[in-house]
Amino acid sequence: MNLDELTLKACGLTSRDLIDCGGDGLLAPQAAQALVSLRARAKRAGFRLAVASSFRSYSRQLAIFNAKARGQRLVTDERDRPIERTRVSEEQYLHAILRFSALPGTSRHHWGTDLDVWDSAAVANDYALQLSVAEYGHSGPFYDFAMWLQEKALQDDAEGFYLPYLEDSGGVAPEPWHLSYRPGTIGLRERQTADVLDALWATDLAQPLDSVIEEPLELIHIVRPHIDSLLSRYVVT
Numbered sequence: 001m002n003l004d005e006l007t008l009k010a011c012g013l014t015s016r017d018l019i020d021c022g023g024d025g026l027l028a029p030q031a032a033q034a035l036v037s038l039r040a041r042a043k044r045a046g047f048r049l050a051v052a053s054s055f056r057s058y059s060r061q062l063a064i065f066n067a068k069a070r071g072q073r074l075v076t077d078e079r080d081r082p083i084e085r086t087r088v089s090e091e092q093y094l095h096a097i098l099r100f101s102a103l104p105g106t107s108r109h110h111w112g113t114d115l116d117v118w119d120s121a122a123v124a125n126d127y128a129l130q131l132s133v134a135e136y137g138h139s140g141p142f143y144d145f146a147m148w149l150q151e152k153a154l155q156d157d158a159e160g161f162y163l164p165y166l167e168d169s170g171g172v173a174p175e176p177w178h179l180s181y182r183p184g185t186i187g188l189r190e191r192q193t194a195d196v197l198d199a200l201w202a203t204d205l206a207q208p209l210d211s212v213i214e215e216p217l218e219l220i221h222i223v224r225p226h227i228d229s230l231l232s233r234y235v236v237t
Helices: 005-010 029-044 058-069 090-098 143-154 194-201 220-234
Strands: 049-053 114-119 178-181
Touching (some): 058 090
């Protein structure tokens, strides 16, 4: 299977049209400009908008997912309690992973349009960021920032950014820190089809890629029979 440029971008297999924004990572040019404007507005409101994560390649997402699937990286529930791999079924473990980590090739972080953000002015310089719901909740250090961000996004007044994981619909857990630059995402979700993803997960591509794929997807034997329902549940448009 050979993939066109837009599909390569949608699945995190190329970063050719992204720009290096230093500590903010790789971003699409329009998203980078919008971030500058949003950061300036946040500063005027008393916040220091910092970026924890932006572009993430397919290979990086695969490494994260596979490490969790093997039990080499922590998997938690909604209350931040560790889930022991040996105490649940493989299917249950897969769903626990997908609440917080996307299947490789489906992450919005593949596009250079999506950011995980926080208010670095609200904590000490040596603060260990967790990106947890508690940090953005009523008693968390980023609550005021999250409320400001949510208000702007819901009013469509956030420089084109919105919050795709604001509500819990039974798929991905709420992520009040996850911003997406809507104008840059047009046409990308549609390219993340089951056929394309299955070829990626099985390392069955007949073309050179910017992102080297060194191993197949763990738990692919569980994912394959349920691919349509998994994409419907965990892939947000």
